[in-house]
Amino acid sequence: MKFGSTSSYIASDDLAVAVNAAITLQRPLLVKGEPGTGKTELARQVAESLGLPMMEWNIKSTTKAQQGLYEYDAVSRLRDSQLGDERVHDVRNYIRKGKLWQAFEADTRVVLLIDEIDKADIEFPNDLLQELDRMEFHVYETSETVRARHRPIVIITSNNEKELPDAFLRRCFFHFIRFPDADTLRAIVDVHFPGIRESLLTTALTQFYEIRETPGLKKKPSTSEVLDWLKLLLAENLTAEDLKRDARSLLPRLHGALLKNEQDVHLFERLAFASRGRV
Template structure:
């Protein structure tokens, strides 16, 4: 059982090695990288390539580790007891299974995505140490011990917004998705737009990488934003010759709203374009 990438996902040799190493070691795979580099999509493609169901746990700032195990709805049980509902005699009716529980009880080995773990409180990763290591946990309300029937392939993503605890990192296999170079980016574009004109791709990538080289940018455009931009260029039938005349230091690229995501970057590039035009007179 090896991951070799898919037709829809261009995986580097290092990334494929990391996925397969994590599967072999039966350790969580911790994936870091810039937003938009395909971290979340990786879990979907690994599940598809290995023929496993995918369970998604999207972490928010308010998410607690306990929610991944289960949640006990004491309020509903109290309300039902007041109404004389017979369901109240079985506490299991008020326990909602979390994604970890669902992955543990699955008869088929699954892929569990814990997405953007760095959004949660700093204690969140530590609270999952035992569950991810031993693949078991206790349900205190019923006295059950839930143990994994099949050890899931756990993929954890992080945007590096905060440092993760050392004890958590020791239990993971780590891989950083470096931003794609031009050759890899051309392969990614070809997956999304197999019939796209080569010259359009060439000129678009010229502008894209020049923008990323502007050191003052607060948010550099990502892979997903390049794909959106190309989709718009195709929809508006932008001539590659128009892009060939563009220079981010002297003019704003067409449909730049797909690439630039905050007003500071837009204003900064507009100032650079104005100064460049002024100097060329």
Template sequence: MSFISTSSYIVADDLSLAVNAAVTLEKPLLLKGEPGTGKTRLAEELAASLGVPLLRWQIKSTTKAQQGLYEYDAVSRLRDSQLGSDKVHDIANYIKPGKLWQAFTAPERPVLLIDEIDKADIEFPNDLLHELDQMEFHVYETGEQVRAEHRPIVIITSNNEKELPDAFLRRCFFHYIKFPDADTLAEIVKVHYPAIQQRLLSTALEVFFDLRAVPNLKKKPSTSELIDWLKLLLAEQIRPEDLQQKGQLLPMFGALLKNEQDVQLVEKLAFMARRQS
């Protein structure tokens, strides 16, 4: 297997090597990086390039590891027993397979995305150590042992909100997605807007990187926010020279700046630039 850039998705060489290495080693690929750098999109594109199913497990602060294996609905079984249903005689009727179970029993090798694992409780990764390492687990209610028929390709994403346990990290192949440079970002933009004028693209990228370089910015704009901003610039027919006016806020800046502190900071810098001019 060789995962490379396509006409609809640009992947850096080091990221391509990381994906291929994780698949070769049969280890989960742990991706870290700024929000908006394409961690989730990578799993989607990998599944599409291989022509296999994508199973996405979106992690929340309340998510428990057990939910990825299966859930036992004891309440429904109690209700059915009170109603005299024949279903109660087979406890398997009340076992709901989770995403890991679905991945283990898929008819072909799937891509399993465990998205934003750092949102969960600190013990969450440790609770999945055995299942991700041995690719099997036990169903206590039925006595069944679920084993992976085809070892899934596991992609795990993290936004670095919490440190992950060392024991978990040892079982993963790690890659940090660096923010794209200007040339790579230009390629990504052209995938979305192939007809964009080169002068507008060059000016927008220059302004975008200047904004990311502003000291004390709470949230730097990401790739996805750049794509949204350019869409607005094209829709409103903004000219390149409109982006270069010193001391003025950027057109459609709400696509790039996501909190009031950053807006106030940029407004202050624009005011200071007007004073100096």
């Protein structure tokens, strides 16, 4: 099993090496990088490239590690017992299987995405250490041990909102997705918009990188945002000439696709004002 770029996803050489190394080592792949650099999409593309089904566990601030294993619905069992329901005699009727359990019992190997693990409580990663390491866990209500039939390929994403525990990091293969350089970004654009006019693409990407490198920017636009921007430019049938920025604001055309808060919009307006003052 070897992962590489797909028809809809450009994987850099170092990213492909990281994915394949994690598969070889049978370790979870921990992927960090700016929001919008394709961390979540990576798992989908690994599954597509290797011809495997995918399971997705989206983590929220309220998510507990136990939910990935199973949840025992004691309240429903109590209610059913009061109603005389025969289901109460089998506790298995009240156990809800989590994503890890589903991945462990799958008939074939799967790609399991644990998305944005840093959103959860700081203890969340530690609570999954043994399960991800040994690929098994115990169900106390039924006194059974669930073991993985086929070791899943586990991909974990993080936006670096919280530091992850060292004990957890030791069990992962780590990769940081760097923001693509101009050549790689061109290749990514070509996948999504084949045949885009060269003059439009050159002008658009020049402006895009200038925006990203502007000092004081609160949120740099990402890969997904430049793709949205290009989609709008094509929908409006704009040309390279149309992209010339107004000296009064320096804001790019359709800037709402790139700048996502008022501080950054005001930054370009202030820069334009300062530029006019120097003239």
